[in-house]
Amino acid sequence: MQNQQEVNRLKDIVQNLLDEAKQQGATAxxxxxxxxxxxxxxxxxxxxxxxxxHCSQGLGITVYFGQRKGSASTTDLSVESIKETVSAACSIAxxxxxxxxxxxxxxxxxxxxxxxxxxxxPWAITAxxxxxxxxxxxxxxxxxxxxxxxxxxxxxxTHQGIHVxxxxxxFLHGSLSTRHSxxxxxxxxxxxxxxxxxxxxxxxxxxxxxxxxxVGQKAAQRTLRRLEGRSLxxxxxxxxxxxxxxxxxxxxxxxAISGGNLYRKSSFLLDALDTQVFPGFVHIHEQPxxxxxxxxxxxxxxxxxxxxxxxxxxxxLRSYVLGTYSARKLGLHSTGNxxxxxxxxxxxxxxxxxxxxKQMDTGLLVTELMGQGVNILTGDYSRGxxxxxVEKGQIQYPVEEITIAGNLKDMLRNIVAVGNDVDYRGNVRxxxxxxxxxxxxxx
Amino acid sequence: MKILNLAKQAILVPAGIQxxxxxxxxxxxxxxxxxxxxxxxxxxxSESWVMExxxxxxxxxxxxxxxxxxxxxGEKTGFAYSDRIELPVLLEAANNVxxxxxxxxxxxxxxxxxxxxxxxxxxxxxxKSLGExxxxxLLRQVDTQTRKLDHRxxxxxxxxxxxxxxxxxxxxxxxxxxxxxxxxxxNVSVIVVxxxxxxxxxxxxxxxxxxxxxxxxxxxxxxxxxAVRQALVNLEAQEAPAGxxxxxxxxxxxxxxxxxxxxxxxxxDFNRKGTSAFSGRVGERVASDxxxxxxxxxxxxxxxxxxxxxxxxxxxxxxxxENGILKGYMQDKLNARLMGVKSTGxxxxxxxxxxxxxxxTNTYMLAGKYNPEEIxxxxxxxxxxxxxxxxxxxxxxxxxxxxxxxxxxxxxGKITRPVKGATLIGNGPDVLTKVSMVGTDLELDSGVGSxxxxxxxxxxxxxxxxxxxxxxxxxxxxx
Numbered sequence: 065m066q067n068q069q070e071v072n073r074l075k076d077i078v079q080n081l082l083d084e085a086k087q088q089g090a091t092a093x094x095x096x097x098x099x100x101x102x103x104x105x106x107x108x109x110x111x112x113x114x115x116x117x118h119c120s121q122g123l124g125i126t127v128y129f130g131q132r133k134g135s136a137s138t139t140d141l142s143v144e145s146i147k148e149t150v151s152a153a154c155s156i157a158x159x160x161x162x163x164x165x166x167x168x169x170x171x172x173x174x175x176x177x178x179x180x181x182x183x184x185x186p187w188a189i190t191a192x193x194x195x196x197x198x199x200x201x202x203x204x205x206x207x208x209x210x211x212x213x214x215x216x217x218x219x220x221x222t223h224q225g226i227h228v229x230x231x232x233x234x235f236l237h238g239s240l241s242t243r244h245s246x247x248x249x250x251x252x253x254x255x256x257x258x259x260x261x262x263x264x265x266x267x268x269x270x271x272x273x274x275x276x277x278x279v280g281q282k283a284a285q286r287t288l289r290r291l292e293g294r295s296l297x298x299x300x301x302x303x304x305x306x307x308x309x310x311x312x313x314x315x316x317x318x319x320a321i322s323g324g325n326l327y328r329k330s331s332f333l334l335d336a337l338d339t340q341v342f343p344g345f346v347h348i349h350e351q352p353x354x355x356x357x358x359x360x361x362x363x364x365x366x367x368x369x370x371x372x373x374x375x376x377x378x379x380x381l382r383s384y385v386l387g388t389y390s391a392r393k394l395g396l397h398s399t400g401n402x403x404x405x406x407x408x409x410x411x412x413x414x415x416x417x418x419x420x421x422k423q424m425d426t427g428l429l430v431t432e433l434m435g436q437g438v439n440i441l442t443g444d445y446s447r448g449x450x451x452x453x454v455e456k457g458q459i460q461y462p463v464e465e466i467t468i469a470g471n472l473k474d475m476l477r478n479i480v481a482v483g484n485d486v487d488y489r490g491n492v493r494x495x496x497x498x499x500x501x502x503x504x505x506x507x
Numbered sequence: 508m509k510i511l512n513l514a515k516q517a518i519l520v521p522a523g524i525q526x527x528x529x530x531x532x533x534x535x536x537x538x539x540x541x542x543x544x545x546x547x548x549x550x551x552x553s554e555s556w557v558m559e560x561x562x563x564x565x566x567x568x569x570x571x572x573x574x575x576x577x578x579x580x581g582e583k584t585g586f587a588y589s590d591r592i593e594l595p596v597l598l599e600a601a602n603n604v605x606x607x608x609x610x611x612x613x614x615x616x617x618x619x620x621x622x623x624x625x626x627x628x629x630x631x632x633x634x635k636s637l638g639e640x641x642x643x644x645l646l647r648q649v650d651t652q653t654r655k656l657d658h659r660x661x662x663x664x665x666x667x668x669x670x671x672x673x674x675x676x677x678x679x680x681x682x683x684x685x686x687x688x689x690x691x692x693x694n695v696s697v698i699v700v701x702x703x704x705x706x707x708x709x710x711x712x713x714x715x716x717x718x719x720x721x722x723x724x725x726x727x728x729x730x731x732x733x734a735v736r737q738a739l740v741n742l743e744a745q746e747a748p749a750g751x752x753x754x755x756x757x758x759x760x761x762x763x764x765x766x767x768x769x770x771x772x773x774x775x776d777f778n779r780k781g782t783s784a785f786s787g788r789v790g791e792r793v794a795s796d797x798x799x800x801x802x803x804x805x806x807x808x809x810x811x812x813x814x815x816x817x818x819x820x821x822x823x824x825x826x827x828x829e830n831g832i833l834k835g836y837m838q839d840k841l842n843a844r845l846m847g848v849k850s851t852g853x854x855x856x857x858x859x860x861x862x863x864x865x866x867x868t869n870t871y872m873l874a875g876k877y878n879p880e881e882i883x884x885x886x887x888x889x890x891x892x893x894x895x896x897x898x899x900x901x902x903x904x905x906x907x908x909x910x911x912x913x914x915x916x917x918x919x920g921k922i923t924r925p926v927k928g929a930t931l932i933g934n935g936p937d938v939l940t941k942v943s944m945v946g947t948d949l950e951l952d953s954g955v956g957s958x959x960x961x962x963x964x965x966x967x968x969x970x971x972x973x974x975x976x977x978x979x980x981x982x983x984x985x986x
Contacts, residue, residue: 108582108780117587117603120573135567139590145570152568155568157642161562191606214781251782251903260782260903264666293689300986327557328662329705330698412645414814433910434899437930437982441698441707446747446930446982448899448908453652465906466984467930503984505932 067184071226071238076098077141077403077482078230079492081125081393086232090127090157092168094231094366099223102168105191107198108217109206111451115191118223131162158361165392168366171233175363182356184240185269187222194220197246197276204280211291212284214251216260221245222270235367243358244270248283254291261286268356286431289452293464295506296453302427303468303502304420304454307485309433311492314348316472318405319440321381323390332443332473335379341381342476345413346457347495348376359491365403373399375408409493412484420483420496423459424494428455428504430468443472464505474497509618510814513630514685515915517571517673518548526618531678533616535601536578540608540826543840545818547591548675549859554634562968567838575859576600579841588860608968624821627805627812628715632942633669633689635719642667645718645727649950653695653731660735660938661705661741662698669718676819684819690714690810690966692955693721693911695730700737702792708738712871712953714808730953731737739914740925744846747914747929747983751953754883754931754976759841759950760895762969765800766870767898767907769793773827773835774844774865775853777902777945780978784905784936788833796831797875804868810954811869811968815852818863822852827870828939838967839865857963867958871970875945879973882944884920890938891915891922891979892931904936928981938979946973 078095091223102118124137127150135157136149188199198268222244247264248363249304263282265274305313317333333341342348352370354360363369366388374382378420386394415423434448446469452459483495519525536544549890550572574597575588585607587600636885637645646665653663653730667722670690670777673873677683690816694711712726712734721727756764769785785793795798804813818840838846839854842865860936883891891914898909909929951970958967 112607114584114585114586114862115604115607116862117600119587119589121590121869122571133565134567136569137567139572140568141590149570151566153638156568159563160566161564163562165875166652216780216782231686237788248547256747258784258903260901290904298986328664330697330707334897353777365862416745419701434901434932435910435930436897436899437908437928439928441705442927444927446910446928446932448906448932450904450906452776465934465980467749467908467932467980469672469929469984471749473985503749503982503986505751505980505982505986507751507980 071228071240072224073177073227075236075238077206078228079121079236081146081150082230082232084147085125085127087151089129089479090152090154092128092232093125094168095123095125097228099226102222103194104219104221105189105194105198106219107195107202109215110203112195113217113439115241125150125153127157128167129157132163132167133166134159134160155385160485165389168231169235169368169388170396173342173368174233174235175367178237178362179353181360182354183268185242186224187270188243194278200403201246201248201275201276201280205248206275206283208281208284211252211254211288212250212255215230216249217246218280229367230435231367240462242268245275246273246276246279250279250283250287252287252291259287259290261290266358267360283347283467290450290462291294293450293462295465296504297507298465298505300501300503301425304424304427304429304499305499306342306429307487307494309430310492310497312433313497314408314410314494316346316440316491318385319477321384323384323386325440326384327390327393330441332441336381337384339381340379342376342379343479344379345455346379346482347411348409349374349409350405352410354407356375357407361406367399368398368402370406371398407491407493410482412486412495413482415481415483416500417483417485419479419494420498421454423481424454424498425457426455428463429459442468445470445472445475453484468502468504470502475502508628510630511683511685514673514675515685518592520676522579524592524594529683530616530618532576532601532631533677533679535598536576536605536756537616538605538608540576541605542581543955544679547575547817547859548921549573549672551672551779552634553668554668555666556642556646558650558665561650562662563643563646571858573859576693577606578607578968581949582845583607584862586862591985596940616679616681618685619681621682621819622867626814628641629717630687630690631689631716631717632671633691633717634671634715637717642718645721647730649695649727652728653735654901656735657699657739658701659701659739659887660697661700664696664817666694674808674817676817677817682819683942686815687715688715689718691718691720693727693730696733697738699742701742704742706738706741708734708736708741710734710737711955714810714954715812716808717951730813730934744925744927745927748890748981749986750977751980752884754981755886755889755891756976756978757893757975758948758973759970760945761892762871762952762971763895763898763909765872765971766867766967767900767936768933769800769813769827770870771945772902772905773837775836775838775846776865778836778845779842783878783902784961785833789835791833792826792831793936794831795942797945798828798939798942799827799830799873800828802853802867802870806869807967808868810956810966811867813868817856818850820850820852820854822868825851832876837865837867839863854967857965861963864960866965867962867967868953869968869970871951872972874947874949874955876971877944877946879946879948882973882975883917883922883973885944886917886920889917891898891917899933907935908932926983931979932982933979936977941977943973943977944975948972
């Protein structure tokens with residue numbers, strides 16, 4: 065109830081911002097405000113390391129004078145500051161150019177219904193309770209095996225945010241959401257080989273977090289299995305992206321079909337609409353209204369209604385990912401994707417993880433990627449990797465200090481299988497993905 | 508003293524906070540078991556302009572301000588912050604934070620104003636260094652001139668940004684220090700097209716200066732010229748080789764090698780905790796005797812430079828590796844105290860809302876004795892990597908990557924043809940032992956680096972002369 069009052073108070077501030085913009089001569093305006101509160105605790109080697117109390121706020125406004133726009137933001141929500149922020153935005157709009165594509169979304173596309181997506185579950189946890197939970201998690205990792213020799217610690221985070229968005233077309237909505245997580249990172253040593261890995265769990269509702277002991281044990285297992293990794297000789301072979309990193313492949317695909325890259329012609333998927341981008345068994349859709357999921361929202365960052373929709377069916381690209389501006393540049397309509405995709409989902413296949421290893425037979429299982437070597441314009445892909453060498457469907461030994469390379473256009477088309485071992489934690493939900501062939505560089 | 512007074516004028520005076528108020532907050536923080544405490548005030552004004560498609564498309568202005576209070580007891584840290592610089596809010600934050608120590612008597616402190624001994628950059632507000640119309644004219648001029656450089660240019664995107672940041676930090680010893688930090692940056696990226704093939708190139712620079720930096724020496728236009736040159740080279744690039752080979756790294760920005768391969772591994776926090784591949788190795792050989800590497804926050808006007816760090820400690824020129832031997836780590840106050848050494852002025856934080864930790868400033872390798880041409884000539888078959896994008900490191904296993912954005916094959920001592928960008932991967936503790944030639948041409952980067960650690964981003968610099976590494980893995984596609 066107190067929360068709802070706070071939402072209303074912040075909505076009033078946003079309305080004031082919009083009114084002030086009109087007062088100062090803006091023909092249209094959009095404003096957003098967010099406020100976040102939270103607690104983070106971290107423990108290391110069984111004792112408290114940090115206790116952080118988070119409390120932050122910020123507002124931003126974009127004003128339009130006809131087709132010219134200007135933006136400003138501040139962390140100060142006082143009345144004077146609001147006036148100054150609006151006038152800073154207005155003064156910028158005097159210097160920007162007329163841009164025929166600039167402006168607010170079409171009114172008809174704005175969200176008008178706001179279903180409860182069950183994303184707000186405050187966690188009444190005290191600092192002492194959070195510390196105890198983190199210690200339980202870290203203890204499970206540290207005592208898992210004698211080769212776990214050191215720790216980077218475990219942490220518990222809980223956050224609640226209020227986000228209000230409004231524009232001069234009459235859209236004004238505030239939403240509350242929570243996010244809680246528990247993570248653990250430990251080190252293992254055997255002879256000269258020292259490795260570190262981690263595991264985490266994250267949820268809107270703390271009841272849906274994995275148990276602390278489970279998180280700690282997974283962190284320990286993931287660290288131990290990396291010990292005594294070796295490089296590979298340079299070769300070409302199949303590559304299996306484990307579920308927790310396969311989301312990166314799909315994120316690169318989304319980057320290539322996003323409006324900003326398309327209208328700048330800096331995508332390897334220019335003019336790919338209605339063409340075969342993936343093999344026929346691949347279906348990818350967006351599910352912004354999933355109950356309680358990490359990316360769930362009824363509207364995008366411009367207030368445009370989000371929709372459950374297909375991006376890829378039978379391997380064919382059916383839709384781009386567009387906000388208002390990029391849509392107008394392309395002569396299309398916003399797809400409700402200002403700020404990105406929400407709960408992107410690739411349909412799982414029939415094979416579980418072991419089934420995928422068997423299908424690959426001999427090749428590389430990648431469990432970690434390093435660096436940013438992905439060129440969305442050309443599709444050229446070259447990244448540092450670590451994982452495991454697999455023969456006859458069985459993991460043989462850990463691998464490190466290698467790179468995997470290819471071109472994304474080929475990699476997407478040459479996906480052989482998608483597993484049913486879906487990682488549901490993030491905004492991209494995918495199982496492990498098997499790519500037919502990539503270049504491995506090593507010793 | 509002048510800087511400190513300006514900083515107080517900018518932050519404390521408008522908030523109505525007096526010295527006595529800071530003493531009151533500090534007293535609240537300092538219970539008997541608290542070893543260290545600080546209050547960090549920050550006010551940051553920034554703006555950015557973007558020109559794209561031949562028009563001034565975006566402009567934005569941003570004000571961020573707030574304060575963070577911290578209390579440290581042994582290895583434990585309590586921290587709270589607020590966007591509101593108001594006494595009751597900060598006292599409440601101090602109450603929350605001091606729970607980290609045992610309850611006890613409040614201590615009394617008297618505030619002493621610390622004088623900055625040296626200032627490595629001007630105090631003037633870069634946002635006001637040019638009028639709005641002059642900023643627009645600068646963008647338009649760079650845009651027009653860049654588009655004229657080649658008929659294959661399809662798009663030019665230019666961004667210009669400036670930050671004027673003021674900080675104040677009060678410590679438990681009663682000292683109050685302040686700093687005023689300008690930072691400007693300009694970037695030009697271009698897309699070229701030829702026979703249906705599209706490529707891009709990008710170049711930028713900046714530093715702790717004002718916008719005139721881009722007007723002087725026509726730097727803005729130079730960025731445009733360089734971006735176009737790189738994009739045109741990429742049009743010709745063929746598949747990069749894959750495998751372990753000799754690599755010659757160009758001078759300047761390729762120094763990101765040092766930042767990733769050894770820099771992070773030498774940060775005090777990882778070494779105190781024993782989680783770095785370099786832990787406990789001071790005095791050991793970690794590089795060939797040709798290599799001397801420093802972290803230097805004192806170079807005037809550089810992007811990574813600071814007069815004082817975010818804990819009020821003056822920055823230094825810290826020798827990390829001398830003639831191949833590991834000399835020491837980069838420290839903030841917490842880790843220095845726990846390791847029994849002194850802070851090297853590397854305690855940095857992204858903002859008042861984040862805790863400080865050991866971070867790099869400008870990290871570079873000193874010049875050697877070889878002419879760069881001589882170095883290329885000595886390679887029978889290998890790769891010459893002239894420009895790089897970002898990098899990343901796993902400080903525990905020591906494995907690091909950095910991605911070349913402009914590279915050429917070296918065949919029989921000659922640079923022959925350009926190859927596509929590729930990621931290079933190596934092992935931090937031994938990559939520098941394979942450095943067999945170091946050039947005379949030490950150069951620092953143009954002022955574009957940002958470093959991320961535990962979610963916090965800070966501006967940094969890197970640099971090096973041309974270097975030859977006898978064997979590192981190059982991640983091309985040509986197997």
